[in-house]
Amino acid sequence: MRFAINFKSGKPVYLQLADQVKTAAASGALRAGESLPSIRPLAEELRVNRNTVAKAYAELEAQGVIETRAGKGCFLRTAQSPLRKDARRKALAETLDESVIQAHHLLLSRSDFLRLAQERYDALAHARAQRELEEEHERG
Amino acid sequence: MRFAINFKSGKPVYLQLADQVKTAAASGALRAGESLPSIRPLAEELRVNRNTVAKAYAELEAQGVIETRAGKGCFLRTAQSPLRKDARRKALAETLDESVIQAHHLLLSRSDFLRLAQERYDALAHARAQRELEEEHERG
DNA sequence: CCAACTGTCCTACTGTCACATGACAGTTGA
DNA sequence: TCAACTGTCATGTGACAGTAGGACAGTTGG
Numbered sequence: 001m002r003f004a005i006n007f008k009s010g011k012p013v014y015l016q017l018a019d020q021v022k023t024a025a026a027s028g029a030l031r032a033g034e035s036l037p038s039i040r041p042l043a044e045e046l047r048v049n050r051n052t053v054a055k056a057y058a059e060l061e062a063q064g065v066i067e068t069r070a071g072k073g074c075f076l077r078t079a080q081s082p083l084r085k086d087a088r089r090k091a092l093a094e095t096l097d098e099s100v101i102q103a104h105h106l107l108l109s110r111s112d113f114l115r116l117a118q119e120r121y122d123a124l125a126h127a128r129a130q131r132e133l134e135e136e137h138e139r140g
Numbered sequence: 141m142r143f144a145i146n147f148k149s150g151k152p153v154y155l156q157l158a159d160q161v162k163t164a165a166a167s168g169a170l171r172a173g174e175s176l177p178s179i180r181p182l183a184e185e186l187r188v189n190r191n192t193v194a195k196a197y198a199e200l201e202a203q204g205v206i207e208t209r210a211g212k213g214c215f216l217r218t219a220q221s222p223l224r225k226d227a228r229r230k231a232l233a234e235t236l237d238e239s240v241i242q243a244h245h246l247l248l249s250r251s252d253f254l255r256l257a258q259e260r261y262d263a264l265a266h267a268r269a270q271r272e273l274e275e276e277h278e279r280g
Numbered sequence: 281c282c283a284a285c286t287g288t289c290c291t292a293c294t295g296t297c298a299c300a301t302g303a304c305a306g307t308t309g310a
Numbered sequence: 311t312c313a314a315c316t317g318t319c320a321t322g323t324g325a326c327a328g329t330a331g332g333a334c335a336g337t338t339g340g
Contacts, residue, residue, distance in 0.1 A: 010327095012297060019241075026244035038316060049299045054317075065245070070317045071306035081246050088246040089256060095239045096260045101159075102235055103261070104166035105205065106221050106228040110261055116229060117257040120236045121243070121250055152328060178286065189330045194287070210287045211337035 001029055001037070005046050013048055017056035022065060025076055027124055028131030032078040036066060039074075141169055141177070145186050153188055157196035162205060165216055167264055168271035172218040176206060179214075 003020050005013055024030040036042075039057065043050040057074050060066045064082065068074040081088055103113045143160050145153050164170040176182075179197065183190040197214050200206045204222065208214040221228055243253045 014297080022245060023241055026241045040316085050317095051300090051319095052298060054319095055297090057317085068317070069306085071308080071315085073316060079245060079247055083246070088248060089252065092239065092243055092246055092248060092253070092256055093260055095242050096257055097163075097264075098159075099232060099235045099239060099257075100260050100264050101163055101166045103232055104264070105162060105203075105219060106223070106232055107219055108228060108232060110265065112229065113232070113261055114254075114258055116232055117236055117239075118254055120233055120240050121253055124237075124240050124244070125250065154328075180286085189328095190287095191331085192329060195328085197287085208287070209337090210335070211285080213286060 014052050014055040018059045028128035030076050034076050036074040154192050154196040158199045168268035170216050174216050176214040
């Protein structure tokens with residue numbers, strides 16, 4: 001797992017970090033049960049204050065992505081969601097609406113939009129499958 | 141055009157407003173050349189400071205969505221983008237990636253994701269078509 | 281011309297983010 | 311046991327974003 005902070009992006013550092021952990025989890029770079037880098041070393045590596053990393057982890061715990069135990073560390077939880085399926089669909093719909101509106105302002109057609117949606121989904125799924133294979137090799 | 145601000149969302153008011161104008165443009169509720177509500181009355185209606193509305197409009201002008209002339213007002217520009225098509229696709233890809241990752245954490249399948257993407261695109265296109273019809277009726 | 285409208289600029293208050301630091305509590309292995 | 315690690319909490323500080331109110335400048339119609 002390699003994290004990179006963009007200090008010029010304007011986006012809060014702790015949110016950048018939290019998003020990257022979520023991306024790592026979705027792409028299979030981080031597996032359920034695995035431990036995340038501990039706060040102090042990661043803060044030093046990223047040249048960031050330890051409270052900033054702690055805030056990112058607190059955010060992830062609040063979202064149910066990780067589990068943190070004082071004295072032990074932070075661990076990725078198995079994917080789960082407390083919401084009903086229709087509520088989850090609604091949540092995703094809101095995010096997708098942003099993309100739809102952006103597509104309109106970028107003058108991209110329906111087929112461009114749908115093709116790209118499929119392409120990006122498959123790119124992540126492919127990365128996850130790739131990680132699975134690497135796991136096999138390590139065990140084999 | 142009806143705007144609504146959510147003061148509890150944590151999202152800056154001026155960005156909420158800018159997004160709603162962009163949504164109105166994409167859905168056809170606001171057409172190219174039409175004037176936007178002027179700053180002061182809109183600020184009063186939304187119970188918001190004038191400068192907050194002004195900042196939203198400034199943001200939209202920076203993005204090329206509207207044109208503003210001192211003393212006259214703000215007007216919706218015809219849709220356009222200064223970027224090449226591959227750059228536009230790349231911009232949309234980044235936004236879609238967020239949706240893909242969210243779909244993973246919400247445990248929604250590939251077909252759920254793609255179906256929803258199509259559904260949301262068509263919902264907006266339908267709204268736009270509806271507005272076109274209303275226009276016809278007004279003229280007819 | 282001037283009143284009433286349009287957007288714009290300047291300054292100030294407030295809250296958030298990030299940093300630095302110190303102190304504390306749970307866990308683990310030598 | 312104790313040293314070295316883990317996360318947690320409270321404080322103060324500086325920078326900046328978001329919001330707000332007053333003053334200013336361009337446009338228009340009576």
